[in-house]
Amino acid sequence: MAKDETSHTLLQKGLAPAPRAPEPPPPPRSQYFESFVDFVSDKDLHEGAQNRNEIASFAKEQWRTEQQEGAKRDLELQRQTQAKQQLIKADGAPHVLVALAGEDTEVRDYLVRLVAARGPEGR
Incomplete structure (x- = not known):
């Protein structure tokens, strides 16, 4: 009679090692680099950018300008809000109203309309 075999021993006998999948290709470089170190380490790209004067082009990106504006x-x-608060506070309003x-x-x-309607003499 055949010897009892567990699923573990069957798997050990019957399966060949799984073939390894090929390594995926590296992602293509976009116009922006992962880091300055990567940029400088790629000599061709670095020298080419220096020749085309593109090193500081990241500062000209549209979203940076929009953030600054x-x-x-x-x-x-x-500043406008604080100026109006100071006007209200100068008129003697309680701190709760100023807040x-x-x-x-x-x-x-x-x-502000109430303060303006009262005029400079106010009271």
């Missing part, structure tokens, strides 16, 4: 708009809006004026545009504009 957005930051300038945000800063100007913050609300910093958070809500409608409250801020309403309080």
Whole structure:
């Protein structure tokens, strides 16, 4: 009678080692590099970029300009908000109203109109 074989011994006998899949090709280089070190280590690309004056071209990317313009708009809006808060605070408004004026545009504009309507003498 045949000797009992477990699934483990059957697998050991019957299966050849699995063939290895071929190595995937490296990803193609895009116009942007993974890092400055990769860029400099590739001598042909580095020298070619120097000849074409492309080393600093990353600074001219459109999204960077858009970020800078957005930051300038945000800063100007913050300055306007703080100027209005100072106007409201100078009129003697409680700190709670000054804080609300910093958070809500409608409250801020309403309080500024009230301050302007009272005039310089105010009271």
